Amino acid sequence: MKTILTVDDSASIRQMVKLTLTTAGYQVVEAGNGAEGLSAAQASPVNMIVTDLNMPVMDGFAFIRAMRKLPAYKGVPIIFLTTESDGGMKQQAKEAGATGWITKPFQQDQLLAVIKKVLG
């Protein structure tokens, strides 16, 4: 079973992501910010990461950059959540090493489609 890490400071988003993914047959690990996400990913391997960008303590950009520095996480898909109005953040996140994004607000099937796209 594939494990997906969701990193978001919004508990409601985490909850929604978790429900959607567990229903689709994935295992889900949660983290409230980048720093928590980093330790969770190092504690036990995950196959994919869905992260918010705007978070306290360690934001999404720093988190993605830190993940890409870990040899085990080179090539692991990292998807970030963004809004249409974020503009330049998309490019910034991609430069940090992200694989793709999901535009907020999103529906559950949109989330699954993106996960299928990058995770196969």
Added chain:
Amino acid sequence: MGTPDFAETFRQEAQELLEQLEQALLDLERTPDDHELIDSAFRALHTIKGSGAMFGFQNVAAFTHGFETAFDQVRKGSVPSSRELIAVALAAKDHIRVLVDEPEAAEAGRGGAILDALRQAVGPAADPAPKEAAADPATGAGPATWHLRIRLGQDVLVNGTNPLLLLDELRSLGPCQGAAVTDAIPTLEEMEGEGCYLGWDVVLTTEHPRSAIEEVFMFVIDDMDLAIERVGAAEGGAAPVPAAHPASSNGEGAPPAGDPPAVKHEAEAGHGAAKTTASLRVQAERLDELMDRVGELVIAQARLTQLAASSTDTHIKSVAEDIERLTAGLRDTTMGIRMVPIGSLFGRFRRLVHDLSRDLGKQVELATIGEETELDKTMIERLADPLVHLIRNAIDHGLEDPQSRAAAGKQETGRIRLIARHAGAEVLVTVSDDGRGLDGERIRAKAEELGLLAPGTALTDAELYQFLFHPGFSTAHEISAVSGRGVGMDVVKRTIETLRGAIDIATTPGQGTQVTLRLPLTLAIIEGLLVRIGEGRYAIPLSAIEECVELSAADDTRSEGRSFLNIRGDLVPFLRLRELFETDTAPDPYQKVVIVSSGDLRVGLVVDQIIGSHQTVIKSLSKLHADVDTFSGATILGDGTVALILDIGHLVERGQAREEKLKARQVEAV
């Protein structure tokens, strides 16, 4: 386990966030410049907006979006967090709470009023409305075939993109065929293990619109090269024919029937390219000094390579190889620095043509082609005078006066074209006119009059035109102030020869003359082939060599009296350099022939041994040896000995002259 109540979770979360926002706003009142606080407030707004839209609180999302946009001005530092602003922001926060907790209780119009007040507080700021996704353009019914050229960014693998999944996704759109493009795969040393070097060529037949294909690549499309072309009708499989290479500019020898606007356009484009190069001014002497030093380095490196070759120490060998590679790179770079576009030279002639045209009463139009062609700086400087002579000659002798042109059915305006282009290791510079062409009979008459030619001698056109380069030779009926004094063409020839170049003349009576200067790219260092004749070693410029063959014993005996070699059906005359250089050591049992060419002519040079290629740093011969025409210079070999550089132009001329003599003798014998 029931479905969690997202709305309830959101309400709780919004409570916390709104408290965080309130705290931040209140603290900001005391420390208006605290970035931490501003970020914290902004983050709270951002999350409320994002989650609100997700869980059905559209009013909350819309209002918070307005709030966020206004507050963004504060975050960017363009507006200070003033007391007034914070007061409005707090009111806005309260409004969000109402919208979240009891939306029914919200007063209509209150939100709008607060947003207006907020906007006023931060001054005029554009509120970028969320972009609507562009609707797919309507597509025609039925499947279409697309040709995709896919080249992903090199770091996609590290960033988690799996190209296989992308290809699978393409396949889900419809039947498709593809092949990997491997031309960008670097050598093993340069390859990074995690880089993506493959590209793909895919032909896909699908009923989905083009946007669906683009959507497959949505995450990588900004960092990749993706060409999507529709292939005619939906046949599938048929890849489009790649665009033909643009026709190379037809330079020398082209009849003046060329399309005038096209020529102009090309010249302008070239001019632009020559102009826009960013540059750094360096004193010319410094460049010369650099080139000298690189030359010395190449010689020293050749010595090192020779020493290393006789050593058994593999470390020394590997260092020698490194130094050889680095030296070659340094040499190429240094020579590259010395290269300047010939356009700088061509530019000088516009004025010359203008003045000549006025003085001679002829209408002349100058077109320049290939101005971006690069040549060694020294070469360009020394080309100026010869080109002035050639252009003067072309306008004065070549072009007719307007009346004669009109009578001959030509445009009254004569055309002079200056064309530069690369051809192998040479640069060809052509001066062409669309005038009357050379008059072979008059040249012959003049040559006979000057006693240069016995009456009735059979000569090829090319040989006849060579008389033009004879000192004091002029066929102009009247000597004009511009040309016709017979000085010039011989000077031109001599100058070009000192540049190790050659001159070709082609002419069509009534249509014009083309004089082409063939010049080496650089004066300082050439790639040479080192050969041995007797005990001496000689260098042959590699650019002149066509091939090397063995002189078989059969050829050798058969050739007694007639020195010809059959090269794939062509008879090529050959010169025995052992005889030419009067070598008295015993010849090698197997003689080799190096076939060299100059212009359209070829000769074979028979040598004892071919040693190999050699970086030849050209040292000119002293003035004492100015009369020696078989050699164009000398070079120093790795062991410190000197090798002479063969002058191919002269040797080819010599070999061909002998051929003519032999032919003549054969004709007599028959």
